Amino acid sequence: MASGQNPKLVAGNWKMNGTRSFLDMVAELRVGAAGGIADTDLLVCPPATLLAAVATALEGSSIGAGGQDCHAKESGAFTGDVSAEMIADCGATHVIVGHSERRQYHGEDDAAVAAKMQAAHRAGLVAIACVGETQDQREAGKALDVVRKQVAALLDDSVTGANTCIAYEPVWAIGTGLTPTVADVAEMHTAIRETIAATIGADEAAQVRLLYGGSVKPANARELMAATDVDGALVGGASLVAADFLAIARACRA
Numbered sequence: 001m002a003s004g005q006n007p008k009l010v011a012g013n014w015k016m017n018g019t020r021s022f023l024d025m026v027a028e029l030r031v032g033a034a035g036g037i038a039d040t041d042l043l044v045c046p047p048a049t050l051l052a053a054v055a056t057a058l059e060g061s062s063i064g065a066g067g068q069d070c071h072a073k074e075s076g077a078f079t080g081d082v083s084a085e086m087i088a089d090c091g092a093t094h095v096i097v098g099h100s101e102r103r104q105y106h107g108e109d110d111a112a113v114a115a116k117m118q119a120a121h122r123a124g125l126v127a128i129a130c131v132g133e134t135q136d137q138r139e140a141g142k143a144l145d146v147v148r149k150q151v152a153a154l155l156d157d158s159v160t161g162a163n164t165c166i167a168y169e170p171v172w173a174i175g176t177g178l179t180p181t182v183a184d185v186a187e188m189h190t191a192i193r194e195t196i197a198a199t200i201g202a203d204e205a206a207q208v209r210l211l212y213g214g215s216v217k218p219a220n221a222r223e224l225m226a227a228t229d230v231d232g233a234l235v236g237g238a239s240l241v242a243a244d245f246l247a248i249a250r251a252c253r254a
């Protein structure tokens with residue numbers, strides 16, 4: 001269960017940002033990542049409106065495309081929703097589920113997130129499942145317990161290193177410029193991996209990539225990515241600038 005065993009994954013979550021003009025930025029990323037960035041996989045998660053275009057623009061490159069959310073069902077009368085199968089049909093390989101903004105603004109609880117994760121697996125997508133404590137929970141000394149519970153609620157024996165990533169995103173660090181200490185990140189990631197191991201065994205758990213997210217920038221990426229049990233980053237704001245996103249990916253080189 002040592003850090004550094006898995007290739008890093010740097011995923012950019014554009015959130016509700018981006019119109020077709022952002023395809024120029026995707027072209028920039030493609031050029032910047034040509035030939036690959038040593039031992040680091042890159043993923044771009046645009047809004048659903050751009051997913052097919054971004055996936056097409058990245059075909060044949062070393063960068064993948066992912067969705068930001070999916071419905072638990074395959075199809076049906078769910079106006080405005082998008083299924084995991086639709087995301088896969090766009091050419092995406094991954095989908096984020098359970099982001100704290102979905103939990104906060106759309107009332108998604110652990111059970112809903114678990115159902116979305118299963119939908120992702122049903123569609124052949126890698127689920128990037130987000131967990132993380134609020135500021136109040138951290139200040140109350142409950143961060144580890146809260147996150148362990150969130151992770152445990154997502155797991156069943158269908159979870160593998162190949163079909164699941166867990167993103168630890170402290171809610172108070174998202175978009176604020178604040179980050180936990182490297183020691184706090186390492187402690188949390190180790191606890192997350194132990195929680196996963198309790199369900200699927202230590203060998204498989206070692207292969208689940210654990211991403212850190214929350215104010216990752218070029219200036220702090222090297223330090224955060226070197227922390228124990230950190231296998232990559234889920235990047236919000238800095239993923240909207242090609243040079244910054246590429247700099248974060250390069251910072252994963254130990």
Ligand SMILES: O=C[C@H](O)COP(=O)(O)O
Pocket residue numbers: 013099169173174175176177213214215216234235236237238
């Ligand atoms: O999904 C990404 C995270 O919410 C992090 O966002 P941020 O890098 O803007 O803090």
